Amino acid sequence: MTLASLLDALYQTPLADQIRENEFAFPSIETVHVLAISLVVGSIAVLDLRLLGWASRERPVSRLSAEVLPVTWTAFAVAVATGLLLFASNAPKYAANPYFRVKLVLILLAGINMLVFQRLTRRNLATWDVEAATPRAARIAAALSLVAWTMVVAAGRWIGFTMLAGY
Amino acid sequence: MVGLLEQPLAAVSAWLANTSLSHLLQNVDWLVPAIQTVHILGVAVVMAAVLLVTLGAFGLHGRGQPLARTVGRFAPAVYLGVPVLLLSGLLMITAEPDRALPNPAFQIKMALLIIALTLSSLAARRAQRAGRSESAPASIGLRIVAAVALGLWLAVLVAGRWIAYTLSR
Numbered sequence: 001m002t003l004a005s006l007l008d009a010l011y012q013t014p015l016a017d018q019i020r021e022n023e024f025a026f027p028s029i030e031t032v033h034v035l036a037i038s039l040v041v042g043s044i045a046v047l048d049l050r051l052l053g054w055a056s057r058e059r060p061v062s063r064l065s066a067e068v069l070p071v072t073w074t075a076f077a078v079a080v081a082t083g084l085l086l087f088a089s090n091a092p093k094y095a096a097n098p099y100f101r102v103k104l105v106l107i108l109l110a111g112i113n114m115l116v117f118q119r120l121t122r123r124n125l126a127t128w129d130v131e132a133a134t135p136r137a138a139r140i141a142a143a144l145s146l147v148a149w150t151m152v153v154a155a156g157r158w159i160g161f162t163m164l165a166g167y
Numbered sequence: 168m169v170g171l172l173e174q175p176l177a178a179v180s181a182w183l184a185n186t187s188l189s190h191l192l193q194n195v196d197w198l199v200p201a202i203q204t205v206h207i208l209g210v211a212v213v214m215a216a217v218l219l220v221t222l223g224a225f226g227l228h229g230r231g232q233p234l235a236r237t238v239g240r241f242a243p244a245v246y247l248g249v250p251v252l253l254l255s256g257l258l259m260i261t262a263e264p265d266r267a268l269p270n271p272a273f274q275i276k277m278a279l280l281i282i283a284l285t286l287s288s289l290a291a292r293r294a295q296r297a298g299r300s301e302s303a304p305a306s307i308g309l310r311i312v313a314a315v316a317l318g319l320w321l322a323v324l325v326a327g328r329w330i331a332y333t334l335s336r
Binding site for chain 1: 204211227229329
């Protein structure tokens with residue numbers, strides 16, 4: 001099965017048809033998507049600002065992560081689920097949209113950045129957990145994360161403007 | 168909304184659409200999406216801050232420290248985020264006044280925003296008075312106000328997205 005026929009099959013599903021036909025479906029799903037992305041970006045920024053040493057300096061990084069990351073991951077799961085539904089409603093056109101592709105790459109890069117941080121930089125977290133000043137690698141990861149997520153939001157908005165369903 | 172406001176709103180709308188700033192915003196393709204991006208980033212800052220403080224009132228965030236401290240940590244985010252939202256919002260209105268001003272979704276959004284801001288600052292002040300030193304749980308009353316305020320912020324977001332889908336006139 002080629003990608004094109006797969007996208008077409010997705011487009012033909014009754015669910016995708018419902019999202020296209022029901023005038024409340026798309027805006028409702030999109031609203032939840034925007035809320036979810038807002039919470040992903042906002043909550044991750046809380047951690048990034050701590051890692052940069054700009055805020056929450058008195059909170060141990062481990063403790064702040066444990067409290068904030070469940071919010072981030074829940075919101076991310078909702079963003080992916082609603083994103084898939086929006087994508088299904090017009091799969092071939094979204095797949096061909098350059099901003100959509102850029103957005104997926106940016107999310108992938110944000111994920112790689114996070115994995116590198118978790119696997120390498122966080123390994124010796126115990127030595128700097130309570131310090132306001134964090135290692136350079138942690139600050140770089142935090143800055144990259146803020147840039148990547150800002151660009152994800154921008155790419156998302158540009159998808160809206162180039163698909164012109166309603167912006 | 169109120170019939171009384173219809174005429175002046177239309178006049179403001181017509182005047183705004185003729186300003187050179189409005190023309191600039193209409194003619195440079197990337198400006199409006201860029202401003203909307205800033206607006207959503209502002210939404211991200213405010214929503215995350217309000218959510219985390221509300222979770223704090225329910226003992227689910229900032230455990231082991233007084234609620235007043237959690238409020239103190241996130242209040243600046245709201246004080247910074249709200250002006251960014253107002254400014255980017257004003258620019259969006261200037262770009263397309265007819266899309267927003269006469270739009271019921273926009274009018275409802277503004278009404279909800281005023282109530283949300285009032286309740287949130289009320290809750291924040293109560294939390295800061297309640298306990299500066301002790302990490303005692305928030306009172307039931309404070310929890311209710313905080314939860315209602317969070318619900319209102321959600322409603323502001325929903326109404327905001329609905330502006331794009333509500334045909335004006």
